[in-house]
Amino acid sequence: MQVRFVDSLGLELEDVKFFTASEDPRVPVHVITRLMASSELASRKKLELELPYFQPAFPDNISAESGFLERLIQQRVSLEKMFYSELGIIGTVQVLNLAYEKEVTLPVPPFIMTPGAVLQFAIRFRVTGSEYWDNNAxxxxxxxxxxxKLTVPKECEDSLVHFV
Structure with missing residues (x-):
């Protein structure tokens, strides 16, 4: 006899974790959102989701702005582009090639995506014992x-929600 653990689509579960009474599991926000959506579907309420997104107070593609090259030369480091999703923030940074070894960091504090929350950050560039910053002037x-808000169309209400 063989025992297998599978999800709702029959796919193998990779890991099983047992929690003690004093240990709360950490469930990602996107999973909680989808679980809440599933419970609304089960109760046959109108399904309306509120999905988070980031609204930048600066251009997404800074390198396309006039004066970018001059700014890069003056500061030696500059944020170039930003991309946002539920899974995180990805940014590209340009630096002057002052030496072979470089260190570029975006000191970003832990952040929970709640409406109205503001995430502030700057970029630090360390090279040859010096430190340069791009803190958006x-x-x-x-x-x-x-x-x-996203309203789920009626034809999608009976869809199976699958969590990976």
Whole structure:
């Protein structure tokens, strides 16, 4: 006799974790959102989701802005582009090639996506014992968490929600 653990689509579960009474599991926000959506579907209420997104207080593609090259030469480091999703923030940074070894960091504090929350950050570039910053001309880069409402069409209400 063989025992297998599978999800709702019959796919293998990779890991099983047992929690003690004093240990709360950490469930990602996107999973909780989908679980709540499933419970609304089961109760046959109108399904409307509020999904979070980041609203930047700066252009997404900074390198396309006039004066970008001059800014890069003056500061030696500059944020180039930003991409946002439920899974996180990805940014590209340009630096002057002052030495072979470089260190570029975006000091970002832990952040929970709640509506109205503001994430502020700056970029630090360390090279040859010196440190250079891009802090958006002293204002820091700011992303505000907003939400938008999404109503699920009736034809999708009976769809199976699958969590990987």
């Amino acid at each position: 002293g204002c820091d880069y700011k992303l505000t968490c907003q939400t938008y």
